[in-house]
Amino acid sequence: MEIKVSENVTSTPCEVLVIGKFEGEKTTVELANKYAVEKDRFEGKFCETYLMHTLGQIPADKILIVGLGKKEEFDANKMRQAVAKSVKKLQQIKAKNACFDFDINADYGKSAAIGALIADYAFDKYKNKKVDKVDEITFAKFSEKEVKEGIIFANAMKLTRDLANESAQIVTPSKLAEVAKNLEGITTQIYDKDEIERMGMGAFLAVGQGSVNPPKFIHMKYTGKNVKRKIALIGKGICFDSGGLDIKPASSMLTMRDDMSGAACILGVMSALKYLEPDVEVHGIIAACENMPSGSSYKPGDILTAKNGKTIEVDNTDAEGRLTLADALCYACELGVDEVIDIATLTGACMVALGTVASGIMGNNEDMINRLIDTAKSSGETYWELPMFPEYKDSLKSDIADMKNTGSRQGGASIAGIFLKEFVSGPKWCHIDIAGTAFLEKPQKEFIAGATGAGVRTFLNYLKNI
Numbered sequence: 462m463e464i465k466v467s468e469n470v471t472s473t474p475c476e477v478l479v480i481g482k483f484e485g486e487k488t489t490v491e492l493a494n495k496y497a498v499e500k501d502r503f504e505g506k507f508c509e510t511y512l513m514h515t516l517g518q519i520p521a522d523k524i525l526i527v528g529l530g531k532k533e534e535f536d537a538n539k540m541r542q543a544v545a546k547s548v549k550k551l552q553q554i555k556a557k558n559a560c561f562d563f564d565i566n567a568d569y570g571k572s573a574a575i576g577a578l579i580a581d582y583a584f585d586k587y588k589n590k591k592v593d594k595v596d597e598i599t600f601a602k603f604s605e606k607e608v609k610e611g612i613i614f615a616n617a618m619k620l621t622r623d624l625a626n627e628s629a630q631i632v633t634p635s636k637l638a639e640v641a642k643n644l645e646g647i648t649t650q651i652y653d654k655d656e657i658e659r660m661g662m663g664a665f666l667a668v669g670q671g672s673v674n675p676p677k678f679i680h681m682k683y684t685g686k687n688v689k690r691k692i693a694l695i696g697k698g699i700c701f702d703s704g705g706l707d708i709k710p711a712s713s714m715l716t717m718r719d720d721m722s723g724a725a726c727i728l729g730v731m732s733a734l735k736y737l738e739p740d741v742e743v744h745g746i747i748a749a750c751e752n753m754p755s756g757s758s759y760k761p762g763d764i765l766t767a768k769n770g771k772t773i774e775v776d777n778t779d780a781e782g783r784l785t786l787a788d789a790l791c792y793a794c795e796l797g798v799d800e801v802i803d804i805a806t807l808t809g810a811c812m813v814a815l816g817t818v819a820s821g822i823m824g825n826n827e828d829m830i831n832r833l834i835d836t837a838k839s840s841g842e843t844y845w846e847l848p849m850f851p852e853y854k855d856s857l858k859s860d861i862a863d864m865k866n867t868g869s870r871q872g873g874a875s876i877a878g879i880f881l882k883e884f885v886s887g888p889k890w891c892h893i894d895i896a897g898t899a900f901l902e903k904p905q906k907e908f909i910a911g912a913t914g915a916g917v918r919t920f921l922n923y924l925k926n927i
């Protein structure tokens with residue numbers, strides 16, 4: 462879909478003119494007021510739609526009215542959802558072009574563009590019959606700058622969603638490395654198995670050793686013009702999580718190609734930095750591998766030594782994400798960054814606790830946690846803080862090593878956070894668990910089933926706001 466901006470669209474011929482209506486108010490189009498509002502009593506409840514023919518009375522063939530709800534409750538998040546809803550409706554009626562004219566003073570161009578492109582997204586490359594798409598939309602009243610930024614954000618989300626939706630046959634650790642190497646405006650270093658071994662990443666290495674597809678350690682770097690802060694972003698990059706020798710039941714394994722959603726998020730974020738030019742140094746880090754059962758797999762009872770020298774007894778080979786993140790966290794801390802954020806489809810427990818609406822957040826700095834929660838909120842995502850009570854550490858005790866990789870099932874998301882904390886020394890750090898939010902089994906709000914691009918918008922806004 463192409464998005465354009467124009468001063469005025471009411472005199473432009475187009476298939477559909479999309480307008481908004483607040484509850485208890487009229488629209489800006491007389492024809493719509495006469496038929497939809499006065500005769501049919503269309504109220505304009507949030508995201509309700511009303512479609513009417515214009516019979517040539519105005520240049521547009523049809524008018525689509527979208528309810529904007531109560532004026533005093535309207536904000537950028539509602540704008541995004543209203544535009545997304547409109548685009549879905551346009552797809553439904555097989556419209557190819559539309560003009561959007563909302564009677565709103567604020568410049569919501571960024572959210573409008575993001576909403577349109579989230580709704581426009583489809584993963585239909587393997588379908589012979591493609592999804593009906595709108596070719597072109599034009600926004601009135603929004604600035605080109607805001608709309609352009611929205612398109613940058615949406616393109617980043619698209620890369621993330623495409624990578625997470627794609628099958629694990631295609632998205633291997635080498636494929637992630639290749640995507641990272643091809644990013645514009647980013648310098649990328651790829652470490653192969655031998656170098657991973659030499660760097661002392663015994664935990665990461667163990668997870669990948671059962672697969673025929675070799676692990677890759679990916680380090681991307683972006684340097685802004687006026688570097689105000691140095692940040693490392695780490696994404697969990699398990700290209701397929703079978704559980705390993707502690708193999709998952711079939712139903713739980715079904716979507717485990719999405720276990721690299723954290724990595725896909727970081728690749729999406731890095732892909733946009735060249736265009737957004739934030740005043741930061743950003744390190745994008747991915748320890749990519751597959752967790753597979755085979756004769757060379759790591760085993761329950763194995764003792765692993767992480768990059769910082771700490772030893773881990775493998776209690777369950779399905780708690781693999783934290784092992785790969787442990788070494789990635791050590792690596793990131795050695796870069797001398799101010800802040801580290803890791804994002805991971807880490808625990809089923811987080812999904813049980815928060816469902817598919819909110820991602821869990823934990824960390825060692827309350828101010829950073831709150832800044833991320835606030836940024837998420839204004840970006841259209843929801844982060845919910847989970848506790849890291851020190852008592853949880855007891856369940857990670859091992860008789861023969863410094864710790865086990867798995868603790869009690871109860872409080873599983875927090876225990877995973879406590880485990881990760883053992884590998885952070887120096888920088889401020891936050892951990893975001895997107896197990897429930899990265900990949901939807903059924904459609905939710907403006908998202909179709911599948912990958913959502915969780916984390917991308919929040920991280921980009923977080924970097925931009927520094």
Ligand code: BES
Pocket residue numbers: 702704720777779780781782806807808809810812867868873896897
């Ligand atoms: N990748 C899974 C977590 C997950 C579950 C993500 C569901 C998305 C949806 C992770 O590696 C895992 O298997 N975690 C185990 C940990 C357990 C063995 C301590 C879990 O949550 O069951």
Ligand code: MN
Pocket residue numbers: 702704778779780781782
């Ligand atoms: Mn697992």
Ligand code: ZN
Pocket residue numbers: 699702720779781782806807
């Ligand atoms: Zn996993």
